[in-house]
Amino acid sequence: MTGKILIVDDLAINRIILTAKLGSACYETLTAETGAQAIAMARSRRPDLILLDMMLEDTDGVAVCRSLRADPVTAHIPVLIITASTEQAQRNAALAAGANEFLSKPVDETTLLARIRNLLRAAETEAEWRRQETWCSGHGLAEPAAGFVAAQTRVALLGATPQMARFWRKQVAPLCPQMRFESIGTAEALSYAEGAAPDVFMIVAESPVALRLLLDLQARRATRHSAYCVILPPEAGDQAAMALDLGAHDLLHLPLDAEETALRLGMQITRKRRADALRRTVERGLNLAALDPLTGLLNRRGAEAKLLHLALQARQNGEGFAVLLLDLDRFKAINDTHGHGVGDEVLRQVAARMRSVLSPQDVIVRYGGEEFLIALAGVLLERARAQAQVLCDVIEQTPIATAGGEICVTVSVGVAPGQCGADGEDMRQALARTVDQADRALLASKSHGRNRVTVFEAASLPR
Amino acid sequence: MTGKILIVDDLAINRIILTAKLGSACYETLTAETGAQAIAMARSRRPDLILLDMMLEDTDGVAVCRSLRADPVTAHIPVLIITASTEQAQRNAALAAGANEFLSKPVDETTLLARIRNLLRAAETEAEWRRQETWCSGHGLAEPAAGFVAAQTRVALLGATPQMARFWRKQVAPLCPQMRFESIGTAEALSYAEGAAPDVFMIVAESPVALRLLLDLQARRATRHSAYCVILPPEAGDQAAMALDLGAHDLLHLPLDAEETALRLGMQITRKRRADALRRTVERGLNLAALDPLTGLLNRRGAEAKLLHLALQARQNGEGFAVLLLDLDRFKAINDTHGHGVGDEVLRQVAARMRSVLSPQDVIVRYGGEEFLIALAGVLLERARAQAQVLCDVIEQTPIATAGGEICVTVSVGVAPGQCGADGEDMRQALARTVDQADRALLASKSHGRNRVTVFEAASLPR
Numbered sequence: 020m021t022g023k024i025l026i027v028d029d030l031a032i033n034r035i036i037l038t039a040k041l042g043s044a045c046y047e048t049l050t051a052e053t054g055a056q057a058i059a060m061a062r063s064r065r066p067d068l069i070l071l072d073m074m075l076e077d078t079d080g081v082a083v084c085r086s087l088r089a090d091p092v093t094a095h096i097p098v099l100i101i102t103a104s105t106e107q108a109q110r111n112a113a114l115a116a117g118a119n120e121f122l123s124k125p126v127d128e129t130t131l132l133a134r135i136r137n138l139l140r141a142a143e144t145e146a147e148w149r150r151q152e153t154w155c156s157g158h159g160l161a162e163p164a165a166g167f168v169a170a171q172t173r174v175a176l177l178g179a180t181p182q183m184a185r186f187w188r189k190q191v192a193p194l195c196p197q198m199r200f201e202s203i204g205t206a207e208a209l210s211y212a213e214g215a216a217p218d219v220f221m222i223v224a225e226s227p228v229a230l231r232l233l234l235d236l237q238a239r240r241a242t243r244h245s246a247y248c249v250i251l252p253p254e255a256g257d258q259a260a261m262a263l264d265l266g267a268h269d270l271l272h273l274p275l276d277a278e279e280t281a282l283r284l285g286m287q288i289t290r291k292r293r294a295d296a297l298r299r300t301v302e303r304g305l306n307l308a309a310l311d312p313l314t315g316l317l318n319r320r321g322a323e324a325k326l327l328h329l330a331l332q333a334r335q336n337g338e339g340f341a342v343l344l345l346d347l348d349r350f351k352a353i354n355d356t357h358g359h360g361v362g363d364e365v366l367r368q369v370a371a372r373m374r375s376v377l378s379p380q381d382v383i384v385r386y387g388g389e390e391f392l393i394a395l396a397g398v399l400l401e402r403a404r405a406q407a408q409v410l411c412d413v414i415e416q417t418p419i420a421t422a423g424g425e426i427c428v429t430v431s432v433g434v435a436p437g438q439c440g441a442d443g444e445d446m447r448q449a450l451a452r453t454v455d456q457a458d459r460a461l462l463a464s465k466s467h468g469r470n471r472v473t474v475f476e477a478a479s480l481p482r
Numbered sequence: 483m484t485g486k487i488l489i490v491d492d493l494a495i496n497r498i499i500l501t502a503k504l505g506s507a508c509y510e511t512l513t514a515e516t517g518a519q520a521i522a523m524a525r526s527r528r529p530d531l532i533l534l535d536m537m538l539e540d541t542d543g544v545a546v547c548r549s550l551r552a553d554p555v556t557a558h559i560p561v562l563i564i565t566a567s568t569e570q571a572q573r574n575a576a577l578a579a580g581a582n583e584f585l586s587k588p589v590d591e592t593t594l595l596a597r598i599r600n601l602l603r604a605a606e607t608e609a610e611w612r613r614q615e616t617w618c619s620g621h622g623l624a625e626p627a628a629g630f631v632a633a634q635t636r637v638a639l640l641g642a643t644p645q646m647a648r649f650w651r652k653q654v655a656p657l658c659p660q661m662r663f664e665s666i667g668t669a670e671a672l673s674y675a676e677g678a679a680p681d682v683f684m685i686v687a688e689s690p691v692a693l694r695l696l697l698d699l700q701a702r703r704a705t706r707h708s709a710y711c712v713i714l715p716p717e718a719g720d721q722a723a724m725a726l727d728l729g730a731h732d733l734l735h736l737p738l739d740a741e742e743t744a745l746r747l748g749m750q751i752t753r754k755r756r757a758d759a760l761r762r763t764v765e766r767g768l769n770l771a772a773l774d775p776l777t778g779l780l781n782r783r784g785a786e787a788k789l790l791h792l793a794l795q796a797r798q799n800g801e802g803f804a805v806l807l808l809d810l811d812r813f814k815a816i817n818d819t820h821g822h823g824v825g826d827e828v829l830r831q832v833a834a835r836m837r838s839v840l841s842p843q844d845v846i847v848r849y850g851g852e853e854f855l856i857a858l859a860g861v862l863l864e865r866a867r868a869q870a871q872v873l874c875d876v877i878e879q880t881p882i883a884t885a886g887g888e889i890c891v892t893v894s895v896g897v898a899p900g901q902c903g904a905d906g907e908d909m910r911q912a913l914a915r916t917v918d919q920a921d922r923a924l925l926a927s928k929s930h931g932r933n934r935v936t937v938f939e940a941a942s943l944p945r
Binding site for chain 1: 485507508554555595596599600602603606609668669672673694697698700701702703706727728764767768770771775781783794798814817818821
């Protein structure tokens with residue numbers, strides 16, 4: 020899986036030089052002479068990155084870039100423009116058209132290779148996201164990445180001292196008047212609370228220490244998912260390469276151009292929002308796999324982890340817990356008389372009533388067709404019995420309104436004291452025994468006339 | 483969210499020096515004098531990292547480390563042992579007890595800070611995994627990380643030239659006789675196919691170029707998830723710090739000790755296996771969220787992404803596709819007569835029969851209670867009609883064997899030509915229209931006597 024790079028240049032000598040340079044860095048290369056060729060080749064050969072000359076016979080780099088971005092097949096391929104021009108307007112036009120970087124000749128080889136590495140690494144990370152998104156999107160799972168809204172964007176300007184940070188904020192903030200800028204010192208940057216970090220850090224690389232700070236921030240939980248732009252002096256080839264290799268997402272060179280600064284910040288914020296949305300989507304997707312679609316309660320798949328967690332807490336804190344099994348009485352008759360849809364509605368409303376009287380710490384599971392498992396955190400057996408009676412009452416008291424009319428429902432409950440496997444016993448086994456005991460208590464409730472609570476007691480119940 | 487570091491040392495002067503050093507690097511510090519204090523504090527204050535002296539009044543660092551690892555609350559906190567000792571036996575004992583690193587005094591400050599950063603970064607990544615695992619584990623989702631089996635472990639020795647790589651393989655392979663070692667050159671390392679990369683790369687840092695290679699490998703898809711150990715000369719403080727900052731997972735210094743090499747490789751392989759397992763678990767978890775638990779088919783949530791993918795392919799390749807809606811005839815009667823369980827069994831077997839006559843490229847969805855949606859890839863309407871008839875036949879031909887006896891089932895089908903939104907129309911809208919047309923064709927099948935196929939034709943069907 021060699022990195023495959025498409026070189027687009029109208030001059031044969033340039034294509035030959037770049038092919039040799041990249042070949043000796045172990046990249047596979049393809050070449051194209053014209054814009055039309057480049058676009059066709061990008062579609063058919065799917066390179067991992069494109070090195071694009073600005074001046075082509077049939078068109079220019081900006082137009083090629085725009086076409087690549089407009090086609091879903093090529094939209095995600097990083098594009099690095101190399102050109103003889105040093106004009107700021109061209110630079111900005113290229114970035115606005117979706118180019119990831121714009122390097123003016125002569126290009127320092129170390130910087131070029133570092134930039135390629137950096138872009139390939141970012142593209143690989145994004146490809147992983149996209150693979151997950153293919154699954155998530157449209158499943159009702161994917162959270163759309165919040166678009167780039169400048170006014171909601173927080174950028175922190177980071178200098179060696181608070182004074183320097185303020186100085187730099189005054190330079191940069193007017194360039195992007197809609198974003199919110201903060202100036203902060205090193206100590207402050209390293210002390211953000213989780214969830215409170217800015218979207219982007221702009222680090223002024225006045226010294227090599229600044230690059231270490233980049234690493235420090237990426238090592239802390241609160242700031243590891245922020246975007247990082249490093250501001251460098253005009254000619255800082257080695258430092259630029261090092262910043263990229265150490266994980267900077269983008270670079271800006273002094274003196275700063277307003278439009279370029281806004282474009283690059285915008286690009287990084289968009290990237291970061293996408294990443295944030297995906298992390299949330301994956302978490303939500305995992306949660307959905309654990310939920311019963313009808314009632315929104317945990318399903319059996321989702322229950323075990325929660326129960327283990329509760330048992331572990333109980334063991335660590337020396338607290339009790341209890342497990343209830345609850346079964347709707349004569350539910351089959353409801354389904355047979357009123358049909359499937361009404362039965363479903365009854366289950367949904369029973370679930371809602373249970374939720375309304377239990378605490379958020381308790382675990383509620385749809386355990387079977389009309390059977391529910393409830394684990395009460397931090398309670399002893401007598402509290403659990405009382406709570407079980409509350410559940411019986413809240414379900415019996417008011418008939419359930421359905422499309423098939425009002426239906427009276429009762430439930431039978433079995434209660435067992437939670438066991439968390441002291442003395443080295445496996446926690447799963449202890450839990451299975453607890454559920455089994457609740458089940459036997461439930462059977463006793465059923466055989467003693469239903470609509471009642473039975474507490475498991477070792478001596479009193481048959482095996 | 484400042485990084486919180488627990489300093490454990492029996493000498494006050496050492497605690498003071500380390501507190502000052504780490505404070506000026508903006509870490510929050512805690513201190514403990516004895517092993518017992520350290521263990522209690524690790525439990526109650528949950529530091530992000532522990533700096534542990536080897537010689538304590540009440541015990542030694544190895545024993546403390548072992549206790550920390552045995553307690554689930556503290557098992558994941560990185561431990562860095564700092565000691566006056568340079569004895570290899572102590573070093574190995576510490577690593578075997580679960581210490582992440584063992585540094586002998588005098589400790590170079592740059593190296594220490596780089597190591598702390600590196601360990602904190604790894605711990606944060608692991609904490610993210612653990613958060614996801616809390617959800618996955620026990621949901622039937624989590625895939626247990628394959629334990630560390632030396633014989634299945636592939637380690638690649640990477641030198642500047644194939645000759646150097648072979649030379650180093652001869653040095654290292656006898657140290658870990660059970661692992662499989664390969665010697666490779668740079669070009670080979672950069673050309674691994676996806677899935678074919680070794681578990682660990684050991685990179686001999688004969689030159690600064692070797693560290694760039696580390697970055698190159700981490701930028702390529704095939705090798706980005708491998709573990710990286712860098713082999714350094716005896717006194718290489720700056721290079722060590724740089725290797726860690728550039729993403730090396732661990733370091734080994736020349737001359738290599740057999741036991742230490744095996745311990746460090748083992749640690750990295752275990753870490754890597756955990757990460758691999760989690761990536762698979764997350765993918766499986768996401769898949770489960772898209773599946774109907776009864777039939778194992780896609781659920782409605784899972785359908786849209788698949789349909790969009792199919793429509794996109796159709797648009798790109800200029801191929802046709804077709805959408806079928808299929809409904810079981812008089813299914814309610816089955817539920818009412820034989821009960822819920824038998825009804826479920828019928829649905830499961832109908833799903834299995836459909837799957838048996840469709841191709842793996844086709845999309846099959848449980849769309850509602852007894853309604854299925856099928857999208858046939860790459861077919862024109864006449865093929866789709868024939869395929870729909872095959873579905874009718876395979877379900878009607880043989881009665882379905884259930885616990886309630888053999889049950890005869892028939893289905894009605896509506897077929898519509900797939901539309902993928904040419905001329906800039908939104909693809910989702912085009913798909914929704916296709917499904918709507920299939921639904922109208924299905925209604926026609928129902929009203930014309932059931933157990934039949936109707937193809938949507940714009941002119942012939944009422945709106």
